[in-house]
Amino acid sequence: MTSPRLSQDEVQRIALIYRLGLSHEEIERLRNQLSDILENFQVLDQVDTTDVPPTGHSVALENVMRQDEVASPLSKEDILANAPRREGDYFRVKAVLD
Amino acid sequence: MPPNLHNLTIHEARKLLNSRQISSQELTQAVLNRIEQVEPRVKSYVTVTGDTALQQAKEADDAIANGETTPLAGVPLQLKDNMCTLGVPTTCSSRMLESFVPPYNATVVERLHAGAAVVIGKGNMDEFAMGSSTENSAFFTTHNPWDLARVPGGSSGGPAAAVAAGECIYALGSDTGGSIRQPASLCGIVGMKPTYGLVSRYGLVAFASSLDQIGPLTKDVTDSALVLSSIAGHDPRDSTSIPQEAKDYTKALTGDIRGLRIGVPKEYYGEGIDPEVAQAMRIALEKLRELGASVEEASLPHTRYALAVYYILAPSEASANLARYDGVKYGYSDHEEGSMWEAMEKTKQHGFGPEVKRRIMLGTYALSAGYYDAYYMKAQKVRTLISREFQEAFQKYDVLITPTSPSVAFKLGAKVEDPVQMYLNDICTIPASIAGIPAISLPAGLVNGLPVGMQVMGKPLAEETILRVAYAYEQATEWHKMRPEL
Numbered sequence: 001m002t003s004p005r006l007s008q009d010e011v012q013r014i015a016l017i018y019r020l021g022l023s024h025e026e027i028e029r030l031r032n033q034l035s036d037i038l039e040n041f042q043v044l045d046q047v048d049t050t051d052v053p054p055t056g057h058s059v060a061l062e063n064v065m066r067q068d069e070v071a072s073p074l075s076k077e078d079i080l081a082n083a084p085r086r087e088g089d090y091f092r093v094k095a096v097l098d
Numbered sequence: 099m100p101p102n103l104h105n106l107t108i109h110e111a112r113k114l115l116n117s118r119q120i121s122s123q124e125l126t127q128a129v130l131n132r133i134e135q136v137e138p139r140v141k142s143y144v145t146v147t148g149d150t151a152l153q154q155a156k157e158a159d160d161a162i163a164n165g166e167t168t169p170l171a172g173v174p175l176q177l178k179d180n181m182c183t184l185g186v187p188t189t190c191s192s193r194m195l196e197s198f199v200p201p202y203n204a205t206v207v208e209r210l211h212a213g214a215a216v217v218i219g220k221g222n223m224d225e226f227a228m229g230s231s232t233e234n235s236a237f238f239t240t241h242n243p244w245d246l247a248r249v250p251g252g253s254s255g256g257p258a259a260a261v262a263a264g265e266c267i268y269a270l271g272s273d274t275g276g277s278i279r280q281p282a283s284l285c286g287i288v289g290m291k292p293t294y295g296l297v298s299r300y301g302l303v304a305f306a307s308s309l310d311q312i313g314p315l316t317k318d319v320t321d322s323a324l325v326l327s328s329i330a331g332h333d334p335r336d337s338t339s340i341p342q343e344a345k346d347y348t349k350a351l352t353g354d355i356r357g358l359r360i361g362v363p364k365e366y367y368g369e370g371i372d373p374e375v376a377q378a379m380r381i382a383l384e385k386l387r388e389l390g391a392s393v394e395e396a397s398l399p400h401t402r403y404a405l406a407v408y409y410i411l412a413p414s415e416a417s418a419n420l421a422r423y424d425g426v427k428y429g430y431s432d433h434e435e436g437s438m439w440e441a442m443e444k445t446k447q448h449g450f451g452p453e454v455k456r457r458i459m460l461g462t463y464a465l466s467a468g469y470y471d472a473y474y475m476k477a478q479k480v481r482t483l484i485s486r487e488f489q490e491a492f493q494k495y496d497v498l499i500t501p502t503s504p505s506v507a508f509k510l511g512a513k514v515e516d517p518v519q520m521y522l523n524d525i526c527t528i529p530a531s532i533a534g535i536p537a538i539s540l541p542a543g544l545v546n547g548l549p550v551g552m553q554v555m556g557k558p559l560a561e562e563t564i565l566r567v568a569y570a571y572e573q574a575t576e577w578h579k580m581r582p583e584l
Contacts, residue, residue, distance in 0.1 A: 014459050014462050014463050014466065017466060018417065018421070019442045020443060020447065020450075020458060020459070021444050021446060021447030022447060026452075026455070030455070030456065034459060034460060034463065036517075037460060037518060037521075038463075040406060040409075041410060041473065043402065043403060044403060044476050044477065044480055047400075047476075047479075049476060049479035049483070052480075052482050053479070053482055054475055054479050054481070054482060055478055055481040058308070058485060058534020058535075059293075059294050059295040059338065059340060059534055061295070061337070061340075064337045074201050079201065082198055082199065082201075082429070083427060084428070084430075085431070091427055093426055094433060094437065095437075
């Protein structure tokens with residue numbers, strides 16, 4: 001793992017993946033801070049992880065099952081109460097297709 | 099009526115409530131008065147729900163009068179503001195959730211209400227629980243009751259400061275890399291992170307799902323055991339919940355640790371640890387030896403990799419969890435102008451603060467094509483090695499004891515511009531989070547008039563063992579009786 005300093009383009013590329021808006025000042029500050037942090041990650045290069053399996057969760061539970069029981073979900077009003085924009089019983093969104 | 103009711107522990111209040119020497123309404127009013135008196139200086143609450151708290155206190159008084167008392171009945175608490183409360187705003191101290199009012203209660207909140215608890219309000223925190231000083235709150239900074247010019251720690255800084263200042267009798271926090279233990283240490287109280295999966299995460303706003311765990315912040319170890327007994331236990335609504343029923347953890351508080359084997363991992367006492375903190379710990383370990391435990395130096399060489407592992411895994415999981423805040427279903431929304439993509443970008447730009455953006459960017463980078471194996475997969479493999487190292491250590495030792503924080507509370511503003519320095523505050527607490535093991539921090543001394551915390555770690559589901567050690571130490575010392583002057 002080599003960790004060169006990030007470029008502004010690289011920072012913008014990551015922001016675009018996430019659809020996170022950033023100002024020019026934020027891009028420049030993050031470029032420096034993220035580069036410093038990534039540099040600290042290089043310590044992991046020293047660890048031999050050959051044949052070591054990854055750990056996703058510290059408690060390995062598999063195939064958690066429960067009874068398929070009928071229950072009352074939250075009401076539509078409860079769900080929509082926090083909607084920034086609604087139309088009737090729907091969340092109102094921007095056009096997805098041009 | 100005894101004076102200064104706000105200084106009571108849960109178990110002290112329990113005796114007075116059950117013998118009807120005080121009512122829950124009196125106790126709750128006393129805590130509300132205390133909030134009025136000190137909150138302008140401490141600033142630990144995002145929301146105070148005084149009227150509903152008094153109503154709940156009245157119901158608790160009725161329950162107690164009917165002989166339906168429970169360990170927590172009628173005792174006022176604060177909830178960190180990332181636990182969903184029906185009808186009460188749950189903000190995560192973020193602009194993104196400033197106006198969010200949950201339509202349901204978190205499982206822990208349900209369990210507390212079933213035991214006639216009194217919820218007095220919601221506590222300030224680092225935004226989305228990301229931070230070690232509570233300076234990342236989008237609303238305001240919380241002040242350490244021991245020295246108002248210093249941080250209370252984080253991310254559960256509001257709950258820790260509130261307990262220390264007597265603005266609640268106890269609190270619930272959440273801990274992802276130390277967010278209960280480190281602020282407990284800096285505020286001179288007891289904070290416990292249970293084994294991952296012991297307490298339900300249902301209704302806890304997600305930060306890093308493989309690490310997040312709810313736990314108690316209390317004035318002493320007995321209270322910690324009481325609260326844990328009330329909130330632990332299997333929850334079918336959390337698929338990572340351990341299938342184990344709740345038990346009475348106070349039975350572990352025997353005061354007897356003769357023959358117990360304590361390991362002292364040397365990696366937590368050297369570089370990066372304030373020498374005065376290390377010295378306070380050596381005195382504490384001597385006390386444990388006097389109590390009949392064997393104390394032996396141990397070594398966990400992979401400790402030095404834990405910080406890097408954590409700051410890859412936690413931001414990666416956070417970037418996935420926080421992708422839901424797109425301004426469509428709930429939360430802050432900037433959708434007035436522009437295309438769908440522009441609206442999403444603006445919503446996140448203005449809804450999230452600097453630390454959250456930093457971690458989202460870090461996580462997105464670590465998970466992106468070309469970097470996934472080098473960062474995320476590598477960190478998950480080293481996580482395995484760290485866990486194995488703990489497993490081996492626990493074959494030899496019953497508990498491992500370290501400082502909770504490398505220093506006592508630092509000055510407000512001292513580290514806020516330097517994320518790498520800020521991240522080092524978690525160096526002692528992160529390994530237990532990565533391994534999913536239980537750990538408790540309790541007061542173990544003062545350095546320059548500020549509290550030092552001792553961390554006791556145990557193997558998975560060994561909450562009783564760490565509580566037993568913590569209780570024995572507490573009862574043999576006076577640290578837990580210290581209160582800051584405000």
